[in-house]
Amino acid sequence: MTAAYLAAFIVGGIAVLSALFLVDFGHGAGHDGLPFLSLTGVSAALLGAGAGGLISSWAGFGAVGSGLVALAAAVVLMLAFQGLLLPYLRRQESNSQKSRSSYIGLLGTVTLDVPVGSWGEVAFVDSEGNRVRARAITEEPDVLTKNTSVYIADVDADYLHVVAVPDH
The missing domain is CATH 2.40.50.140 (Nucleic acid-binding proteins)
Incomplete structure (x- = not known):
């Protein structure tokens, strides 16, 4: 089971980095309806499940305990990305575009x-x-x-x- 959590952690980490650096995270699949189904949301959940599962299985929580911790970590990390990190990044992205064109007339x-x-x-x-x-x-x-x-x-x-x- 630890190997599955390790794989989820690695794949989730790579997917989160890819979503943040290579994809236009402000728009896209799931953004209008179900934001947790976006690439970034699913990636964050996978990363959280892998990290939570790894830590709890190393701590000796057993299969059920590790599964519950992995599920809770997935939900928490997905909500943190969708509710805190991505809105901040979207605001920064729109500010940088707005500021350059707002120089006209000054x-x-x-x-x-x-x-x-x-x-x-x-x-x-x-x-x-x-x-x-x-x-x-x-x-x-x-x-x-x-x-x-x-x-x-x-x-x-x-x-x-x-x-x-x-x-x-």
């Missing part, structure tokens, strides 16, 4: 000259109040020198696209 200051045809650096405060430094490029005809006020007009994967803001 004002910043050049901290490293932005030459024509190359990149420099700008600093600004994002919508959540965090100070951000990012690489920037411009289509302006002249170099944007240090301390120039800029407007963030667009973003892409590598750079912020900025334009100079005239001083009044």
Whole structure:
């Protein structure tokens, strides 16, 4: 029986890591209806059953006791993943996507000259109040020198696209 728990632990551990790192866990099978039937939920249950069964059988609980501990550990770990870990990870995922596009329209200051045809650096405060430094490029005809006020007009994967803001 210990071999079965060991196999469940190994397969569950690999499946949990795969689900967290390789699969888009925020969407998919079971997410809309029965979240515990998702790949991550089943993987977490398998990992919990393997870990609980191994520990309880090593502690000498017997077949029935180990089975009950394995079942309880499976339920607890599945609920912990579905109720605590995955919502946190989904929130982080959506925040990182939102924050980059939310830079458009903000004002910043050049901290490293932005030459024509190359990149420099700008600093600004994002919508959540965090100070951000990012690489920037411009289509302006002249170099944007240090301390120039800029407007963030667009973003892409590598750079912020900025334009100079005239001083009044």
